[in-house]
Amino acid sequence: MWEWLSWESIKDNVLADQFGFSLLLVPVLFGVMMLAVAYSVLAERKIAGWIQDRYGPNRVGPWGLLQPIADGIKALMKEDITPGHVDRALFIFAPWMIFVVALVGFAVIPWGGAFRWPWMDESAEPILAQVASIDIGLLYILAVASLGVYGLVLGGWASNNKYSFYGGMRAAAQMLSYEVPLGMAVLVAILTTGHLRLEDMVLAQTGFAWTVLFHPAAALILFVSALAESNRTPFDLVECEQELVGGFHTEYSAMKHALFFLAEYAHLITGSAFIVAMYFGGYLIPGFTWLNESSSVWAMLARMLVFGGKVAAIIGFYMLVRWTLPRFRFDQLMRLAWKSLVPMTMALVVLQGVIVYTDCSQWLALPGNVVIVVAAAVVGARSGTPVTGRQQSLMRKEATG
Amino acid sequence: MSDWRKTDIVNVDQPELTAAERLYVPQVLGGFKTTLRHFFRKRLRDETVVQYPEQRRVLHKENYRGVHRLNRDDQDRVACVACFMCATACPAGCIHIEGAESPWPDREKYPARFEIDELRCIYCGMCEEACPVDAIELTPKYDLVGRSRKEMIFDKETLLAVYDRTKDDKPRKHPAITGYVRLTIDKD
Numbered sequence: 001m002w003e004w005l006s007w008e009s010i011k012d013n014v015l016a017d018q019f020g021f022s023l024l025l026v027p028v029l030f031g032v033m034m035l036a037v038a039y040s041v042l043a044e045r046k047i048a049g050w051i052q053d054r055y056g057p058n059r060v061g062p063w064g065l066l067q068p069i070a071d072g073i074k075a076l077m078k079e080d081i082t083p084g085h086v087d088r089a090l091f092i093f094a095p096w097m098i099f100v101v102a103l104v105g106f107a108v109i110p111w112g113g114a115f116r117w118p119w120m121d122e123s124a125e126p127i128l129a130q131v132a133s134i135d136i137g138l139l140y141i142l143a144v145a146s147l148g149v150y151g152l153v154l155g156g157w158a159s160n161n162k163y164s165f166y167g168g169m170r171a172a173a174q175m176l177s178y179e180v181p182l183g184m185a186v187l188v189a190i191l192t193t194g195h196l197r198l199e200d201m202v203l204a205q206t207g208f209a210w211t212v213l214f215h216p217a218a219a220l221i222l223f224v225s226a227l228a229e230s231n232r233t234p235f236d237l238v239e240c241e242q243e244l245v246g247g248f249h250t251e252y253s254a255m256k257h258a259l260f261f262l263a264e265y266a267h268l269i270t271g272s273a274f275i276v277a278m279y280f281g282g283y284l285i286p287g288f289t290w291l292n293e294s295s296s297v298w299a300m301l302a303r304m305l306v307f308g309g310k311v312a313a314i315i316g317f318y319m320l321v322r323w324t325l326p327r328f329r330f331d332q333l334m335r336l337a338w339k340s341l342v343p344m345t346m347a348l349v350v351l352q353g354v355i356v357y358t359d360c361s362q363w364l365a366l367p368g369n370v371v372i373v374v375a376a377a378v379v380g381a382r383s384g385t386p387v388t389g390r391q392q393s394l395m396r397k398e399a400t401g
Numbered sequence: 402m403s404d405w406r407k408t409d410i411v412n413v414d415q416p417e418l419t420a421a422e423r424l425y426v427p428q429v430l431g432g433f434k435t436t437l438r439h440f441f442r443k444r445l446r447d448e449t450v451v452q453y454p455e456q457r458r459v460l461h462k463e464n465y466r467g468v469h470r471l472n473r474d475d476q477d478r479v480a481c482v483a484c485f486m487c488a489t490a491c492p493a494g495c496i497h498i499e500g501a502e503s504p505w506p507d508r509e510k511y512p513a514r515f516e517i518d519e520l521r522c523i524y525c526g527m528c529e530e531a532c533p534v535d536a537i538e539l540t541p542k543y544d545l546v547g548r549s550r551k552e553m554i555f556d557k558e559t560l561l562a563v564y565d566r567t568k569d570d571k572p573r574k575h576p577a578i579t580g581y582v583r584l585t586i587d588k589d
Contacts, residue, residue: 050440054450220426320440324432 015127016120022131029131033106033269038068040265044319051323071258078254083160086251090158095252095259098151102266104144108137109273110199111307113283115300128199129300137198138186141274142179145229148267149175152231152238155260159251167250170330171238175229177337182225184345188218189278191352192362202282206292210281214362217369218348219279221341226275227318228333230267234325235333272314276307280314283307340376347372462571465541466524469517469555470563472536474577479561481536482581483510487528495521496528508581515557520550535575540567 014020042064046056057064082091112129116122134140149172156168190196192211193204205211212219228235252260276282283303284292291302328336351368422428439445451458474480483500495518503511528537540563547553555563 047440050446051436053439053442053446055446320433320436324436325429 011117011119015117016124018125018127021127025129025131029106029111030103033103033266036269037262037265038072040269040315041071041262042067043315044265044322047316047319048323051320075255075258080254080256083251085160087158087160090154091251092256094151094155094158095256095263096151097154098148099259099263099266101144101147101151102263102270105141105270105274107131108134108140108198109270109277110202110282112300112304113199113202115295115297117297126295129304130199133197133199136196138190138196138201138278141198141270142183142186145267145270146179148229148263151263155252161251164250167238171231174231174235174238174330174333174337177334178225178228178235178341181221181337181341181345182229184342184349185218185222185225186278188215188345188348188352189222191349191356192365193278194356198277199282202277202284205281206284206286208286209362210279210286212279214365215279215348215352215369216366217344217373219275221345221348222275222279224336224341226268226271227321228337230264230271232264232268232318233322234327237327237330237333268315268318269311272311272318273307275314276310280310283310340380344372344376347375460541462541463574465543466526466529466539467542468519468540468545468563469522469528469537469560470540470567471515471557471560472538472564472573472577473561474579478505479511479515479536479557480534480577481512481515481532482508482534483512483515484533486531486533487537490527490531491522492525492527493521493523495519507579512557515560517555517560519545519547519553519555534578535573538571538574540571542567 014024042057045067046064049056057067060066060070082088108130110128110130110133114126114128116124116126152171152175153168156164156166156171159165159168189201189211192214193201195201195204231238283306285306291299291306348369351372352365355362355365355368472480481498482503483498485498485500488494488496488498497514497516497518498512499514500510501513503509505511524539526539529539542563545553
């Protein structure tokens with residue numbers, strides 16, 4: 001009766017079967033993701049410390065490695081206060097929403113590519129080392145990530161507090177505005193690689209055909225938009241202490257606050273994984289044929305490590321940006337999105353569309369990018385509004401003397 | 402006609418951004434250069450960071466204004482003569498003294514009670530400057546911990562104990578003043 005639990009049956013039905021393997025991968029990836037989020041907080045603090053000529057946390061474990069555990073225990077044991085004047089259901093719902101939404105995007109990222117277990121023969125379908133390989137994987141991620149706005153807005157609204165509400169509204173405006181250049185930069189990648197399914201996008205970038213080499217400007221715009229989407233410095237006006245105390249998460253304490261805080265890092269990790277898959281060739285390294293093409297289990301694990309390494313590099317870059325740049329003022333932020341990034345991405349989409357339509361060499365995109373950036377700079381210089389949106393003053397200059 | 406000249410006016414508008422500065426990306430890259438430079442400078446970190454409490458900063462012991470102590474003279478008696486000058490000089494009003502007739506023949510008064518509220522104190526050192534007999538001094542001890550406010554009101558025994566513990570670390574600035582003249586009223 002228990003023969004379905006035998007090793008033979010597990011091999012055929014769970015491991016060799018895509019659905020069974022995906023089910024198995026869900027808790028594994030969830031655990032890895034939670035660890036990654038917790039340790040990225042530690043990494044942020046250590047990197048911040050090194051940049052500021054000091055050490056980050058180094059007391060709790062060797063090199064501070066047990067610090068996230070200490071933080072987790074603290075968050076669990078703190079008194080969880082729900083103030084009397086809040087909208088209770090929305091108050092509890094908001095941090096949950098934003099955290100879940102960030103984690104769900106992990107399902108379609110192609111971590112390890114295709115592989116076969118040693119007991120499967122060569123003619124069987126290879127198993128994909130990702131949770132779900134959807135035809136419209138990119139659309140799924142964009143749709144799910146956009147739901148993150150709800151979490152912020154509900155957090156601000158439910159707090160029943162003028163300043164939290166103001167922070168929530170600003171956060172909503174910021175995230176919605178930066179969805180536009182994000183979507184269009186993603187569109188450029190889709191047009192370049194020709195697929196919407198993420199693992200086909202990765203496979204289309206074999207050799208030196210990484211999308212970032214064709215469209216560096218689009219990659220840069222995607223970086224900036226992903227920064228703004230996860231409300232990180234320099235776009236963290238809505239949640240920084242100097243502005244609105246805590247913005248939309250002022251009234252939250254203990255675990256709910258920890259969820260908001262971790263959601264920012266989860267968004268960062270998902271966004272970075274997304275960028276690596278689309279622009280930086282996923283798990284491929286040009287030249288390593290064994291790594292790129294072999295379908296053994298070891299190659300799959302090596303590919304996962306390569307992907308993880310690239311994601312870590314991008315996250316490190318984001319953390320460097322946080323401790324280098326000062327914050328944008330809110331009007332500068334909006335002006336950057338609408339007056340600067342949106343026209344540039346529109347031009348990039350047109351450029352890539354023309355390249356695809358006329359079927360000429362993809363390498364023409366690179367000088368095209370340069371032309372677009374230079375044109376944007378020139379237009380910005382002539383019109384008096386700088387490309388970045390940082391405007392000196394709206395008053396007309398009077399002639400002196 | 403106004404009485405100012407054109408050269409009196411100074412234009413303090415923000416300077417215009419140059420073309421390269423307007424583009425912003427070169428400036429950002431310069432910022433990255435600075436940040437990365439600090440990121441990789443481990444030697445600077447090792448030299449600057451003081452890992453408290455295993456390492457401590459080196460203090461100027463002669464000048465550092467930490468916890469007070471009451472000095473003893475060379476016969477191990479409390480050196481204070483209850484003149485109330487420190488209590489008067491104190492800006493925070495944290496010193497409370499009760500003077501009494503001293504049991505020793507060479508001094509007229511001594512403090513029966515000498516209390517300093519270490520939490521009220523602002524550690525300015527005025528009491529040390531005011532004392533005519535160098536009885537009260539501020540020691541280099543700064544890491545004081547107490548579990549209640551009452552515990553932090555140091556009485557005479559505690560202040561003398563601080564002296565016993567710090568007299569080797571920071572010796573008295575001046576030797577004890579001896580040879581007081583006790584004024585007696587001759588009884589006829």
